[in-house]
Amino acid sequence: MSNIGHDIHKAAALLKEGRLVAFPTETVYGLGGNALSDDAVADIYEAKGRPDFNPLIVHVRSLEEANLYIEWGEQALALARHFWPGPLTMVLPRKPDCKLSLLVSAGLDTVAIRMPAHPLAQALLHEAQLPVAAPSANRSGRISPTEASHVHEELGDRIAMILDGGPCSVGIESTVVDMTGPVPVILRPGSVTEEQLSEIICHPALVAGSPIKWMEMPQQVRHDRIKSPGMLASHYAPSHPMRLHAVDVKSDEALLAFGAPVPMGTLMVENLSPHGDLREAAANLFRMLRRLDATQARTIAVMPIPEEGLGIAINDRLRRAAATNKE
Ligand code: TXA
Ligand code: MG
Numbered sequence: 001m002s003n004i005g006h007d008i009h010k011a012a013a014l015l016k017e018g019r020l021v022a023f024p025t026e027t028v029y030g031l032g033g034n035a036l037s038d039d040a041v042a043d044i045y046e047a048k049g050r051p052d053f054n055p056l057i058v059h060v061r062s063l064e065e066a067n068l069y070i071e072w073g074e075q076a077l078a079l080a081r082h083f084w085p086g087p088l089t090m091v092l093p094r095k096p097d098c099k100l101s102l103l104v105s106a107g108l109d110t111v112a113i114r115m116p117a118h119p120l121a122q123a124l125l126h127e128a129q130l131p132v133a134a135p136s137a138n139r140s141g142r143i144s145p146t147e148a149s150h151v152h153e154e155l156g157d158r159i160a161m162i163l164d165g166g167p168c169s170v171g172i173e174s175t176v177v178d179m180t181g182p183v184p185v186i187l188r189p190g191s192v193t194e195e196q197l198s199e200i201i202c203h204p205a206l207v208a209g210s211p212i213k214w215m216e217m218p219q220q221v222r223h224d225r226i227k228s229p230g231m232l233a234s235h236y237a238p239s240h241p242m243r244l245h246a247v248d249v250k251s252d253e254a255l256l257a258f259g260a261p262v263p264m265g266t267l268m269v270e271n272l273s274p275h276g277d278l279r280e281a282a283a284n285l286f287r288m289l290r291r292l293d294a295t296q297a298r299t300i301a302v303m304p305i306p307e308e309g310l311g312i313a314i315n316d317r318l319r320r321a322a323a324t325n326k327e
Contacts, residue, residue, distance in 0.1 A: 030134030
């Protein structure tokens with residue numbers, strides 16, 4: 001008898017402990033971690049060696065579970081009812097009390113959410129009773145794995161377990177549709193086609209490339225999205241100006257610190273990692289920035305972060321945040 005039941009049980013237990021588990025979906029293998037845990041999500045970014053915090057897809061076991069985290073629109077609900085479980089990911093607004101790690105959204109106010117159809121993925125999600133954040137289980141810049149052995153080659157030494165479900169049936173990643181604007185926008189074409197989508201909803205606009213590069217969207221779509229306040233899925237940008245590479249701090253500034261010693265001069269301080277641990281810093285980044293942004297400070301001063309490993313991703317986000325609010 002195959003001991004797949006035992007494997008699922010073990011994989012679910014590891015997820016609950018905050019460890020990373022690769023698992024099969026019908027599209028590609030995912031590199032899964034507990035989507036409620038900043039630490040587990042930071043570990044995913046680190047294991048992939050991602051150069052930036054590209055947001056992650058959250059996998060859920062049911063429509064009801066998705067309900068806990070995102071705001072449905074009428075069209076999104078229609079798509080979910082028709083295509084879930086299956087290879088369709090929808091980008092939707094986070095609920096105000098959404099418990100998902102802010103890191104899965106990479107600081108956006110949206111979540112990409114999906115209910116996979118693969119029986120092992122479903123069994124794992126049911127057993128773990130958790131939402132599971134999972135990008136494709138490849139190292140950054142490589143193609144997505146469609147067999148357990150691919151995952152083993154790329155990430156075998158970095159993750160707790162690979163749940164082997166044989167080759168993936170779909171083999172290309174899910175279709176990603178942004179449902180947060182006035183026009184549904186296909187951010188990533190996949191096995192659910194434009195034609196299939198438009199049988200259920202009004203005709204979606206197609207955009208190739210990363211959603212982060214939204215400037216590459218067709219002019220009209222960009223225009224519509226900017227016109228609709230609150231609809232633009234921009235990067236998280238603090239409302240306070242930011243001062244990077246700060247080695248001192250003024251009394252009317254808030255300080256985002258890293259490591260020790262921390263310059264004295266203000267009471268508004270959050271330390272990303274007193275021990276200088278970049279993984280911990282990544283896990284804390286968005287939460288701490290938000291906290292400092294909620295203070296009365298004039299500026300957020302940010303101590304230097306080493307430009308290595310996860311520090312590259314952290315600095316990338318800090319630079320973007322600092323650049324945005326200078327405009
Ligand atoms: O088939 C799949 O989708 C696989 C399996 C494992 O589910 N996952 C996958 O994940 O391909 P990943 O991380 O390789 O690609 C996710 C895509 C990225 O292009 C990312 O930018 C986009 O979804 N995405 C995730 N969250 C988003 C958000 N909140 N807003 C816009 N795009 C988002
Ligand atoms: Mg990928």
